[in-house]
Amino acid sequence: MAGLQPYVDHRVLLILQDGRAIVGVMAGFDQKSNVVLSDSKERVYSMEEGVEEIPLGLYLVKGDQIVLIGELDEAADKAVDLSTIRAEPLPPIRY
Amino acid sequence: MLIFSVFKTLTDQTVSVELKNDLSITGTLKSVDQFLNIRLDNIKVLDEGRHPHMMAVKNCFIRGSVVRYVQLPAEHVDTQLLEDATRRETAATKR
Numbered sequence: 001m002a003g004l005q006p007y008v009d010h011r012v013l014l015i016l017q018d019g020r021a022i023v024g025v026m027a028g029f030d031q032k033s034n035v036v037l038s039d040s041k042e043r044v045y046s047m048e049e050g051v052e053e054i055p056l057g058l059y060l061v062k063g064d065q066i067v068l069i070g071e072l073d074e075a076a077d078k079a080v081d082l083s084t085i086r087a088e089p090l091p092p093i094r095y
Numbered sequence: 096m097l098i099f100s101v102f103k104t105l106t107d108q109t110v111s112v113e114l115k116n117d118l119s120i121t122g123t124l125k126s127v128d129q130f131l132n133i134r135l136d137n138i139k140v141l142d143e144g145r146h147p148h149m150m151a152v153k154n155c156f157i158r159g160s161v162v163r164y165v166q167l168p169a170e171h172v173d174t175q176l177l178e179d180a181t182r183r184e185t186a187a188t189k190r
Contacts, residue, residue: 064160066158067116070138071155072152080150091117094116
């Protein structure tokens with residue numbers, strides 16, 4: 001099984017179907033890959049300004065909205081100055 | 096079910112996954128489940144300059160339903176065997 005167990009209590013990056021990127025600590029998940037994130041923030045990317053982080057707090061993301069869950073290397077993540085990053089937001093999923 | 100088995104034989108090989116949001120991710124296939132959710136290790140995003148979103152992500156879980164293509168290492172797939180197996184499976188389900 002490609003389970004999510006290794007990600008629990010780790011800081012993860014979630015990419016959603018509409019292209020949003022949310023980082024947070026994975027508090028839990030279930031068989032339908034619904035995910036609970038604690039201390040979560042949305043990262044808003046744009047070409048005009050650096051990455052904006054919007055605090056969201058405790059978040060439950062439905063499994064069917066999830067595209068990808070990535071484990072964040074905290075040291076590598078902290079080393080990046082988000083205010084210098086300019087990028088297009090990720091495109092939404094198109095079936 | 097057949098394709099699930101094929102992916103299982105490809106664990107620890109390098110594959111490229113193209114998602115339905117046009118993101119291409121290369122990495123080592125760590126595991127796969129019945130939904131063809133995929134876990135990749137040591138990932139690299141194609142065109143990282145345009146997609147810096149996953150810079151600090153080393154391994155990830157990809158939801159099977161958002162995968163468009165998976166590029167397999169040809170040398171690790173017995174195409175003839177796969178052809179025969181798919182034909183056998185279709186013949187079996189037709190009956």
